[in-house]
Amino acid sequence: MANNPRNNANKKLKHHRNQDSDDFDGNPEAWATLDKNFKQVQSVLDRNRMLIQQVNDNHQSKNPDNMVKNVALIQELNGNISRVVSLYSDMSSNFSTSFHNNGHHKEG
Numbered sequence: 001m002a003n004n005p006r007n008n009a010n011k012k013l014k015h016h017r018n019q020d021s022d023d024f025d026g027n028p029e030a031w032a033t034l035d036k037n038f039k040q041v042q043s044v045l046d047r048n049r050m051l052i053q054q055v056n057d058n059h060q061s062k063n064p065d066n067m068v069k070n071v072a073l074i075q076e077l078n079g080n081i082s083r084v085v086s087l088y089s090d091m092s093s094n095f096s097t098s099f100h101n102n103g104h105h106k107e108g
Helices: 005-019 028-061 064-101
Strands: none
Touching: 028 064
Protein backbone atom coordinates (compact mmCIF):
# COMPACT_ATOMS: atom_id res chain seq x y z
CA MET A 1 0.00 0.00 0.00
CA ALA A 2 1.50 3.27 -1.08
CA ASN A 3 -0.57 5.45 1.24
CA ASN A 4 -0.68 3.49 4.49
CA PRO A 5 -2.17 5.67 7.27
CA ARG A 6 -0.07 3.88 9.90
CA ASN A 7 3.14 4.68 8.01
CA ASN A 8 2.04 8.31 7.64
CA ALA A 9 1.36 8.51 11.38
CA ASN A 10 4.78 7.01 12.13
CA LYS A 11 6.45 9.53 9.81
CA LYS A 12 4.62 12.39 11.56
CA LEU A 13 5.64 11.06 14.98
CA LYS A 14 9.29 10.75 13.86
CA HIS A 15 9.18 14.26 12.37
CA HIS A 16 7.66 15.64 15.57
CA ARG A 17 10.17 13.70 17.65
CA ASN A 18 13.04 15.16 15.60
CA GLN A 19 11.59 18.66 15.95
CA ASP A 20 11.45 18.38 19.72
CA SER A 21 14.64 16.37 20.19
CA ASP A 22 16.31 19.24 22.04
CA ASP A 23 13.58 19.05 24.69
CA PHE A 24 13.77 15.30 25.18
CA ASP A 25 17.38 14.35 24.57
CA GLY A 26 17.79 14.18 28.33
CA ASN A 27 15.02 11.60 28.71
CA PRO A 28 15.57 8.61 26.42
CA GLU A 29 13.61 6.42 28.85
CA ALA A 30 10.48 8.46 28.16
CA TRP A 31 10.85 7.91 24.42
CA ALA A 32 11.56 4.20 24.90
CA THR A 33 8.45 3.83 27.06
CA LEU A 34 6.33 5.78 24.57
CA ASP A 35 7.63 3.64 21.70
CA LYS A 36 6.93 0.43 23.64
CA ASN A 37 3.39 1.59 24.44
CA PHE A 38 2.68 2.53 20.82
CA LYS A 39 3.82 -0.96 19.79
CA GLN A 40 1.43 -2.49 22.35
CA VAL A 41 -1.43 -0.40 20.99
CA GLN A 42 -0.56 -1.36 17.41
CA SER A 43 -0.52 -5.03 18.38
CA VAL A 44 -4.04 -4.76 19.83
CA LEU A 45 -5.26 -2.84 16.77
CA ASP A 46 -3.79 -5.48 14.46
CA ARG A 47 -5.59 -8.17 16.48
CA ASN A 48 -8.83 -6.19 16.20
CA ARG A 49 -8.43 -5.96 12.43
CA MET A 50 -8.17 -9.76 12.29
CA LEU A 51 -11.16 -10.19 14.63
CA ILE A 52 -13.31 -7.84 12.55
CA GLN A 53 -12.43 -9.78 9.40
CA GLN A 54 -13.36 -13.04 11.12
CA VAL A 55 -16.67 -11.58 12.35
CA ASN A 56 -17.45 -10.40 8.80
CA ASP A 57 -16.56 -13.79 7.33
CA ASN A 58 -18.71 -15.56 9.91
CA HIS A 59 -21.62 -13.21 9.29
CA GLN A 60 -21.44 -13.66 5.52
CA SER A 61 -21.37 -17.45 5.89
CA LYS A 62 -24.82 -17.36 7.54
CA ASN A 63 -23.76 -20.54 9.34
CA PRO A 64 -25.46 -20.65 12.78
CA ASP A 65 -22.33 -22.02 14.49
CA ASN A 66 -20.26 -19.18 13.04
CA MET A 67 -22.82 -16.64 14.22
CA VAL A 68 -22.50 -18.05 17.75
CA LYS A 69 -18.70 -17.73 17.50
CA ASN A 70 -19.18 -14.04 16.69
CA VAL A 71 -20.49 -13.40 20.20
CA ALA A 72 -17.10 -14.28 21.72
CA LEU A 73 -15.21 -12.46 18.95
CA ILE A 74 -17.22 -9.28 19.50
CA GLN A 75 -16.71 -9.54 23.27
CA GLU A 76 -12.96 -9.78 22.67
CA LEU A 77 -13.15 -6.74 20.38
CA ASN A 78 -14.93 -4.77 23.10
CA GLY A 79 -12.29 -5.74 25.65
CA ASN A 80 -9.52 -4.80 23.22
CA ILE A 81 -11.07 -1.39 22.59
CA SER A 82 -11.14 -0.76 26.34
CA ARG A 83 -7.50 -1.87 26.52
CA VAL A 84 -6.49 0.59 23.77
CA VAL A 85 -8.28 3.43 25.59
CA SER A 86 -6.48 2.47 28.80
CA LEU A 87 -3.10 2.26 27.07
CA TYR A 88 -3.56 5.69 25.48
CA SER A 89 -4.66 7.14 28.81
CA ASP A 90 -1.60 5.68 30.54
CA MET A 91 0.68 6.95 27.76
CA SER A 92 -0.75 10.43 28.05
CA SER A 93 -0.35 10.48 31.81
CA ASN A 94 3.16 9.03 31.75
CA PHE A 95 4.31 11.35 28.99
CA SER A 96 2.87 14.40 30.76
CA THR A 97 4.47 13.40 34.06
CA SER A 98 7.82 12.76 32.39
CA PHE A 99 7.62 16.07 30.55
CA HIS A 100 6.83 18.04 33.71
CA ASN A 101 9.35 16.17 35.87
CA ASN A 102 12.13 17.13 33.49
CA GLY A 103 11.45 20.85 33.83
CA HIS A 104 10.12 21.31 30.31
CA HIS A 105 6.83 22.90 31.28
CA LYS A 106 6.30 26.61 31.02
CA GLU A 107 4.74 28.51 33.87
CA GLY A 108 2.21 31.21 32.99
